[in-house]
Amino acid sequence: MHTDKIILGIDPGTRILGFGVIHVLGKEARYVDMGVVNLKKIDDHFVTLKTIYQEVSGIIRKYNPDEMAVESPFYGKNPQVMLKLGRAQGAAIAAALERCIPIYEYAPRSIKLAVTGKGAASKEQVAMMAQRLLGVDFAPEYLDATDALAIALCHYYHMQNPILASGGGKKGKKMSGSWEQFVESNPGRVK
Numbered sequence: 001m002h003t004d005k006i007i008l009g010i011d012p013g014t015r016i017l018g019f020g021v022i023h024v025l026g027k028e029a030r031y032v033d034m035g036v037v038n039l040k041k042i043d044d045h046f047v048t049l050k051t052i053y054q055e056v057s058g059i060i061r062k063y064n065p066d067e068m069a070v071e072s073p074f075y076g077k078n079p080q081v082m083l084k085l086g087r088a089q090g091a092a093i094a095a096a097l098e099r100c101i102p103i104y105e106y107a108p109r110s111i112k113l114a115v116t117g118k119g120a121a122s123k124e125q126v127a128m129m130a131q132r133l134l135g136v137d138f139a140p141e142y143l144d145a146t147d148a149l150a151i152a153l154c155h156y157y158h159m160q161n162p163i164l165a166s167g168g169g170k171k172g173k174k175m176s177g178s179w180e181q182f183v184e185s186n187p188g189r190v191k
Contacts, residue, residue: 009152018144
């Protein structure tokens, strides 16, 4: 596989949104940038969503990614938190859709498994492996940035591995149909 593309990883959040950018050249992934959008000082949820959209749009303009990988909202006990996270993800996705960038969604466990080999890895383990895999040394202010790099790396690994790319429920999915796939794969978690 001979590839030259930029992948943007997004770790959506309503207080901190992480982003990570890698450049895939041939069969090698190289670190480009990472960072966070700090949303903690915004009191209005709708202004937060507008800010997410604007900031992700700016990141897209700066790095011109070919594809975007985003973490899917995880199962939680608090429906309000899930709703807010889903809206934050949607605001980031809308920024990519406006530029016709293909979007892929990965479950948190799949991301950790792809990067560390353990689906239950800690954020610190994910950060350490992202450093090793990309051959760079960084001290991120927030682990949300290294999580976003891991999301981009997860997508890169799915591109590289035809078994992952064509396999069942563990693969990343383009956004269309992803909830249907979740419901199909997790009938006991949907009530």
